[in-house]
Amino acid sequence: MEVPAIIQTIQDSGLAEWMRTSVKAMPIVEALHVLAAATVFGTIFVVDLRLLGLPNTKRPFTRVSDEMLWLTWSAFALAVVAGGLMFAANAVTYYGNTEFRLKMVALVCAGINMAIFQGITYRSVARWDSGVPTPLAARVAGALSITIWVAVICLARWIGFTKGYNFDVPQDIELDFKF
Amino acid sequence: MAAFAEWLQATPVSVTIQSVKWIVPLLQAIHILTIGIVFVSSVMIALRVLGKMRADEPFAVVWGRFAPWLWGGIVVMLVSGLTLVVGEPIREFNSLSFWIKMALVVVGVLSTGVMGRTLRPAGTTVGTEFSPGAKTSAIALIVLWIFIIFLGRAIAYDTEVWGSWSLHPPT
Numbered sequence: 400m401e402v403p404a405i406i407q408t409i410q411d412s413g414l415a416e417w418m419r420t421s422v423k424a425m426p427i428v429e430a431l432h433v434l435a436a437a438t439v440f441g442t443i444f445v446v447d448l449r450l451l452g453l454p455n456t457k458r459p460f461t462r463v464s465d466e467m468l469w470l471t472w473s474a475f476a477l478a479v480v481a482g483g484l485m486f487a488a489n490a491v492t493y494y495g496n497t498e499f500r501l502k503m504v505a506l507v508c509a510g511i512n513m514a515i516f517q518g519i520t521y522r523s524v525a526r527w528d529s530g531v532p533t534p535l536a537a538r539v540a541g542a543l544s545i546t547i548w549v550a551v552i553c554l555a556r557w558i559g560f561t562k563g564y565n566f567d568v569p570q571d572i573e574l575d576f577k578f
Numbered sequence: 579m580a581a582f583a584e585w586l587q588a589t590p591v592s593v594t595i596q597s598v599k600w601i602v603p604l605l606q607a608i609h610i611l612t613i614g615i616v617f618v619s620s621v622m623i624a625l626r627v628l629g630k631m632r633a634d635e636p637f638a639v640v641w642g643r644f645a646p647w648l649w650g651g652i653v654v655m656l657v658s659g660l661t662l663v664v665g666e667p668i669r670e671f672n673s674l675s676f677w678i679k680m681a682l683v684v685v686g687v688l689s690t691g692v693m694g695r696t697l698r699p700a701g702t703t704v705g706t707e708f709s710p711g712a713k714t715s716a717i718a719l720i721v722l723w724i725f726i727i728f729l730g731r732a733i734a735y736d737t738e739v740w741g742s743w744s745l746h747p748p749t
Contacts, residue, residue, distance in 0.1 A: 422738050426731055426732055430728040430732070436610070436614075437610055437618075440611060440614035440615075441614030441616075441618025442618050445618065445622075466631055549611060552611055553604070556606045557607075560603050
């Protein structure tokens, strides 16, 4: 696996070294990441349910999104910072981990889904903001968003179980795993 | 307690949870997704108590919107959490964070129940201003959930977090 120099540089940085050696840093950063990620999902879930017309279309979509998305973005920023610190500590390992790469792809998909919604579907919001069923494009965006974010979190958890283990065992060697 | 944990870890259910590769990650993912639902529902209710969100709706309506998800989420978390414990009882029972977390979960669940009981009847009209006590309690509950989230992560770091207070058997 070719590791770009930048990945190695990140792993060799002082900040990364601090993350690896400080006893309390990693658990705190990880907990912040869980809190932030859970909040991102929870808030997006409320907005996505409203896009799906659930629990009802009484409350205007624009109000629901105003109420939730400030928290979504704040939590996302925290998740990125915490995630960046965790990544830095073991950049080479994460870079080579399939589940990590898939998670990054999923995040990009979430962004594309959001951009399409904001750029196209949202333009007509005045027509479907409240009291009427949401248009198909809005429902698709909501359903896709929920699916993608569930996938992000499942992949993220899977990273913890696979990082550092994606190597091929040499043919004639017996590995003895003691956990 | 230790003997019970050892017995439990050797049962077929526990061994299955430990050995089927995808069970623990899936349970943890479900646990984290429902943290999102429970935490955000609780935050929304707290923000309403503080008058900062959906102030145009009576508290009872906001409670009605988010409380079912909060309670449903708590049930899912108890089931997924219990299954995770059954899968690794020794690790959990040897973690001080785990026991503190369980105690705080009981406090959180009871507090949520009390909040619903006391505030919902009082908050049936728009414009009800809640007492400083109610507002403080709402914030305290959010802080409690955050502590619980941190303790959940700390289960895996018992000696790093608690030092000599850790319940890990001395090596």
